Amino acid sequence: MPTLSSRTFRSAAPAVLAGMAVLALSLTACGSAAVSGGADISNGDAAPVSNGAAQIAVSVEKVEGEDQCVPDFASAPAGPVTFNVSNKNASSVSEVELLSDKRILGERENVIPGLKAVSFTVTLTGGNYQLYCPGATTEYKPFTVTGAAADSASNGIGDLLKEGTDGYANYVSGQVDSLVVAVAALRKAVDSGDVPASQRAYADARSFFERIEPVAESFPDLDPALDLRVADVEPGSKWTGFHPLERDLFEAKAITAGSKALAAGIVKNVGTLKTLSAELESDAAYQPEELANGASGLLEEVQSSKITGEEEAYSKLDLLDFAANIEGSQQAFEYLKPALVEIDATLTQQISSKFDTVNAALEGYKDPAALGGYKAYTDELKATDAAKLTALIQSLQAPLARIAEKVATV
Amino acid sequence: MATSPDPLPDVSRRKFFSRSAAVAGAGGLALGAAGAAAVAATAAAAPLSDVELMAERGHLSYPFYGEHQSGIETPPQDHLVFTAFEVTATTATELQLLLAKWSAAMAELTAGNPVGKVEPSREHGIPVDTGEATDMGPQGLTLTLGFGPSLFDSRFGLEKFKPVDFADLPAMAGESLNPAFTGGDLCIQACSNDPQVAYHAVRNLARIARASVTTKWTVLGFGRASAGANQTTPRNLMGFKDGTRNVLGGDELAEHVWVGDEAGQAWMAGGSYLVARKIHMLIETWDEDTIGDQHSIFGRTKKEGAPLSGEKEHDTPDFHAVADGAPVIPADSHIALVAHENNGGTKILRRGYNFTDGLDSVGRLDAGLFFLSFQKNPEHFVALQRKLGASDRLNEYIRHVGSGVFAVPGGLPAAGSYYGKEFFD
Numbered sequence: 001m002p003t004l005s006s007r008t009f010r011s012a013a014p015a016v017l018a019g020m021a022v023l024a025l026s027l028t029a030c031g032s033a034a035v036s037g038g039a040d041i042s043n044g045d046a047a048p049v050s051n052g053a054a055q056i057a058v059s060v061e062k063v064e065g066e067d068q069c070v071p072d073f074a075s076a077p078a079g080p081v082t083f084n085v086s087n088k089n090a091s092s093v094s095e096v097e098l099l100s101d102k103r104i105l106g107e108r109e110n111v112i113p114g115l116k117a118v119s120f121t122v123t124l125t126g127g128n129y130q131l132y133c134p135g136a137t138t139e140y141k142p143f144t145v146t147g148a149a150a151d152s153a154s155n156g157i158g159d160l161l162k163e164g165t166d167g168y169a170n171y172v173s174g175q176v177d178s179l180v181v182a183v184a185a186l187r188k189a190v191d192s193g194d195v196p197a198s199q200r201a202y203a204d205a206r207s208f209f210e211r212i213e214p215v216a217e218s219f220p221d222l223d224p225a226l227d228l229r230v231a232d233v234e235p236g237s238k239w240t241g242f243h244p245l246e247r248d249l250f251e252a253k254a255i256t257a258g259s260k261a262l263a264a265g266i267v268k269n270v271g272t273l274k275t276l277s278a279e280l281e282s283d284a285a286y287q288p289e290e291l292a293n294g295a296s297g298l299l300e301e302v303q304s305s306k307i308t309g310e311e312e313a314y315s316k317l318d319l320l321d322f323a324a325n326i327e328g329s330q331q332a333f334e335y336l337k338p339a340l341v342e343i344d345a346t347l348t349q350q351i352s353s354k355f356d357t358v359n360a361a362l363e364g365y366k367d368p369a370a371l372g373g374y375k376a377y378t379d380e381l382k383a384t385d386a387a388k389l390t391a392l393i394q395s396l397q398a399p400l401a402r403i404a405e406k407v408a409t410v
Numbered sequence: 411m412a413t414s415p416d417p418l419p420d421v422s423r424r425k426f427f428s429r430s431a432a433v434a435g436a437g438g439l440a441l442g443a444a445g446a447a448a449v450a451a452t453a454a455a456a457p458l459s460d461v462e463l464m465a466e467r468g469h470l471s472y473p474f475y476g477e478h479q480s481g482i483e484t485p486p487q488d489h490l491v492f493t494a495f496e497v498t499a500t501t502a503t504e505l506q507l508l509l510a511k512w513s514a515a516m517a518e519l520t521a522g523n524p525v526g527k528v529e530p531s532r533e534h535g536i537p538v539d540t541g542e543a544t545d546m547g548p549q550g551l552t553l554t555l556g557f558g559p560s561l562f563d564s565r566f567g568l569e570k571f572k573p574v575d576f577a578d579l580p581a582m583a584g585e586s587l588n589p590a591f592t593g594g595d596l597c598i599q600a601c602s603n604d605p606q607v608a609y610h611a612v613r614n615l616a617r618i619a620r621a622s623v624t625t626k627w628t629v630l631g632f633g634r635a636s637a638g639a640n641q642t643t644p645r646n647l648m649g650f651k652d653g654t655r656n657v658l659g660g661d662e663l664a665e666h667v668w669v670g671d672e673a674g675q676a677w678m679a680g681g682s683y684l685v686a687r688k689i690h691m692l693i694e695t696w697d698e699d700t701i702g703d704q705h706s707i708f709g710r711t712k713k714e715g716a717p718l719s720g721e722k723e724h725d726t727p728d729f730h731a732v733a734d735g736a737p738v739i740p741a742d743s744h745i746a747l748v749a750h751e752n753n754g755g756t757k758i759l760r761r762g763y764n765f766t767d768g769l770d771s772v773g774r775l776d777a778g779l780f781f782l783s784f785q786k787n788p789e790h791f792v793a794l795q796r797k798l799g800a801s802d803r804l805n806e807y808i809r810h811v812g813s814g815v816f817a818v819p820g821g822l823p824a825a826g827s828y829y830g831k832e833f834f835d
Contacts, residue, residue, distance in 0.1 A: 062825065089825035091514035092523060102532055112510040114828045134527055134538075289534050350621065391624040395498065398620040401536050408534040 046146060047073035053080035053121055058096055060111055060133065061088040069096060069133035069141060078126050078147030083108075086117035092135040098122055098143065099130045104406050105157070107344055120345075123156070160339035161288045161407060168291050168335040169281035172212050175328075176274045179208035183263075183270045190245070190263040193255050202249055203317055203372035206242070210321045211328030212277075213301060214294035219276055225269050229310055240265050243313075250314035288336060292404035295332035298325040299397040307389050309382050319365050320372035322389075326362065330355050333400065336407055343406050347399055354396040361392055467603055468547025474520045476821040477680045478668065481552030481601055482759065482784050483659055485638030489605040490631030490763040491612045492686060492780065494558070494594025494814055499622035502566040506834040508622045512555065513828035515618055519611045522548035525618065540617065543610035551607050553615075554599040555829050556684045556816025561595045571833050573673035579685070579792060579815050584799035584808075591627045591688050591812025599684065599782065605632070627812065629688060629780045631763020636782075638761075643715060643723065646779050647764050648696055648807070650708050651715035654723055655749070657759040666757045669786050673817075677832045680820025682784040685758075685791045688765070688812030691778035696807045707803045709743030717745065727751075742801045748794050756793060758785040778808065788815050 047054040054076035060069050067090035071083075085096045085108050097107035098120075106122035124145045131141040182205035189198040209216065209227065217223045224232075226241040233239045245262040248255060280286060305311040306322040333340075333351060341348040367375045375381060458466065472480045499505055515525045526538025562572035578593065598615060602608040609630075616625050636653035637643040643651040657666050669678045696704075701712065709727070710717055717727035719738045729746055731738040739746050750757045761784065766777035785791055799805070819829055 091517040091825055094511070094514065094526065110507055110511070112507070112514050112828070113826045114513070114831060115507070115510050134530075293534075354621065391498070395621045395624075398617070405530070405532055405534040405536065408532065 045073060045075065047076040049077065053082040056081060056083050058083055058085045058131065059088060060086065060090045060093045060096065062090055066137040067092045067135065068138060069093065069131060069136050071131060071141060071143070074142065075144045075146060076124070078124060078145050080121055080123050081145070082119055082121040084117050084119045085111050087111045087113045087115070089113050090136070093133050095134060097132040099132050100127070104343055109344065109347060157339045157342050160342065161336070164335040164339060165286040165288055165291060166284065168332055169284070169286050171331055171335070172215050172277050173281050175208050175212045176277050179205060179270055180274055182208055183266050187263040187267050190255055190259055195249060195253055195255060198255065199249050199371060202246060202315065203320060206317060206321055207324035210324035211331070213325070213328065214297045215277055216273055222269060222273055226266065229305070230313070231310065242266060246312065246314045288339070288407035289404040291332040291336055292407055295329040296397060296401045296404070298329035299393055299400060301325050302393050303390060307386050307393070309377055312377070316376035316378060317372045318377035319374035323362050323374060326358055336403065340403060340407060347402065351396070351399050354399065358392055358396055468549055470550040470603065471521060471548040472550065472552050474517045475824050478821045479554045479818060480520070481554035481599055482667065482682055482761070482818070483663055484552050485641050486634035486636055486761055487550045487552070487601040488603045488634060489601065489608050490780065491600045491608040491628065492631065492782070493598050493612050493616065493628040494626045495596040495619070495623040496626045497561065497595040497623050500565070502834065504622050505566050506830070508619050509830040510828040511618050512615055513822060515615060516553045517825065519614070520548060520551050520553055525614045540610065540614055543607045546604060546607055549602045549604040549607040551600065551602040551611060553611055554818060556597040556818045558594045558596060558814065558816050560593065568833055571675060571677065573675050573678050573817055576817055579788065579813055582792070582795055582799045584805050585810045587813050588811050592814060594626045594814055596623065597684070597686070597814060597816045629765050631765050631780050633764045635762045635764050635779055636760040647691055647693060647777055649712055650710060651723060652762065653760050654715055657757050662757065667759045667784050667786055677819050677830070678817060682786060682818045683788045684816045684818050685783045685785070685788060686812070686814040687781040687810050689779045689781055690776065690809045690811045692807045693775045693777055706740050706743055709739045709745035742803050744802055744804050747797050747802055753794060756790050758783040758790055758794070784818070
């Protein structure tokens with residue numbers, strides 16, 4: 001499952017430093033290195049500058065029967081560089097990227113035979129880069145930038161990503177704080193023996209958890225303790241968390257001493273979640289690719305347990321969880337967006353527009369009179385709408401799943 | 411992709427090249443005829459090992475570019491995956507991108523290549539190709555694209571590109587169509603000698619398009635039920651030979667299958683119209699019918715497949731032959747109703763497959779014929795089906811449950827072109 005894993009979260013802080021160091025090394029050390037492997041490029045001179053940017057035309061085409069990427073210049077002066085990419089007839093290539101080491105600095109997808117040329121602009125400091133054309137016979141072509149090398153590892157995109165992960169950490173902490181309050185209210189209602197009030201408190205608490213579920217899942221003991229569904233309970237082991245309480249409140253509609261113990265357990269485990277997520281924030285441990293994978297992972301959750309109606313089998317609050325998963329996914333995406341739009345503006349726009357479509361569709365399921373504010377996800381509603389919802393989410397997940405690679409720091 | 415290693419033994423490929431020279435030219439093959447024909451043509455040579463035979467089959471490929479799309483006159487391969495799609499994209503630009511991406515991907519797939527990286531180099535990369543056909547070769551894969559009448563509504567501004575008189579098929583007698591197996595804005599007919607290669611192709615094309623289309627319905631055909639050029643006639647699930655008098659090639663294609671300028675659309679030149687009918691057979695009741703009745707329902711014998719007026723499969727039926735005061739071939743038998751002699755010369759190219767979906771909701775075998783035909787005018791199919799629906803004795807044992815009609819554009823001339831390009835220029 002492409003969700004945040006505890007291993008990557010916990011080891012994240014040192015990895016940031018290590019990753020930065022490698023990047024710094026590659027940018028500075030390579031700046032003085034000799035150009036190599038550029039012999040197959042037609043022109044060794046630096047590209048001409050016009051409109052404030054060096055202009056490189058990259059033709060994707062068949063050369064002696066093989067699909068190749070052919071740039072007209074292999075070198076450019078430091079500063080803005082525009083790559084104008086067109087695909088004449090090479091059906092195995094559909095994207096072109098500019099890389100520094102493995103890091104994507106800019107790219108265009110949908111470089112398809114027969115379509116108009118597309119372009120992307122990146123601002124480059126002196127050093128060695130690679131033009132990457134996945135699928136071409138020669139996939140990597142060296143590209144050299146002459147002039148001043150970077151004096152630090154951080155380029156503009158790195159700063160934007162750092163701001164994004166910091167912002168997301170803060171968002172998670174805010175959701176957890178609200179969850180702490182909501183589960184305290186849930187416990188109070190359960191302790192009072194008031195079933196309708198407990199049902200309302202249950203519905204109120206769920207969204208805060210579902211928005212940040214990938215973070216909870218990254219702690220291997222915490223997510224099962226809080227959110228295990230009945231089908232996932234190991235025979236003979238104890239079932240705890242939200243869902244056995246859901247069964248008491250919505251199926252049995254009776255509060256027992258067991259229900260009260262479950263509520264108390266939820267409060268305790270949410271307290272632990274608060275401690276752990278606060279550590280993640282203070283350690284600046286979130287990586288951009290984890291946000292991206294978390295955003296996609298939440299859509300996987302929607303498909304595998306909400307649309308199937310397995311998540312809230314007793315309360316039928318699946319659409320509430322659905323909306324919370326989408327919101328959490330979109331938040332992670334929004335924090336990456338300022339950097340992502342620099343890397344791949346078209347894809348960023350496509351994902352934004354797909355989120356708009358999904359949110360507009362969700363509007364149709366709102367019901368202010370219903371518990372949680374969304375229609376109950378009954379078997380009847382599932383029968384008529386599940387396939388539609390699946391298609392809706394798949395069309396969002398397809399582009400969203402691809403952003404981790406683009407923002408990856410390692 | 412040019413960089414992918416060729417997993418199939420080269421030694422066998424070379425053999426295949428030389429062996430297939432004996433049958434070159436048959437059916438417009440890229441590498442030669444099907445393995446069986448090649449082997450037959452060189453029976454004197456040393457027998458091939460199983461691995462070599464599999465490699466021969468794997469290497470079979472048909473050209474993707476040409477005057478007509480492959481998968482029409484191509485001798486039917488063993489397996490089919492047919493899928494109809496609804497376009498969910500809302501702009502013409504998205505549709506254009508989809509068609510360009512599909513065209514490029516189809517060129518790769520039919521050459522036996524993945525549509526992108528199976529194993530990306532970066533850890534956070536998502537595999538572009540799903541991988542289940544890796545190292546299997548093209549296996550004779552053809553991918554045939556069609557446009558449904560609904561594509562030409564107002565959504566994408568394509569009204570003016572709609573071929574003359576192109577519309578959904580009219581309601582006909584003998585139908586109980588299920589909307590879940592009917593219609594579609596686009597269709598892809600994937601045929602291959604390996605079912606996984608065909609499935610992989612459609613799966614990946616659907617995945618490439620996930621942001622702009624949804625899959626409306628799909629049928630998996632597990633055995634061809636029509637004969638093409640140089641093929642023996644296969645049998646449908648009723649046990650009868652199907653497609654004995656099919657359109658096989660030559661002048662008949664121009665006369666009955668390929669569209670010229672009558673569609674009023676340049677993009678349809680060299681194209682055809684595809685009709686798809688999912689026909690559920692009431693197999694259990696058919697199985698308990700007498701052989702005499704089965705013969706008179708089809709108008710042919712079961713084992714040989716001869717017309718009741720003759721002795722051999724390919725004997726020309728004599729619809730005027732009379733015995734004991736009655737036609738030898740009953741007038742309401744299947745072959746009498748559809749024969750070109752009795753329909754003003756109308757012929758259609760049939761390219762159907764047997765299918766099964768397990769059991770139906772009332773416990774019967776859910777199986778039958780996925781009828782596919784290509785004709786230069788959908789009206790030709792309609793005229794024949796109207797007759798069948800009204801009086802075919804076979805109707806007691808079949809139900810038409812799914813239906814679609816699609817305009818199949820002409821072939822792409824070369825790399826760099828894509829289906830529907832004319833819509834967006």
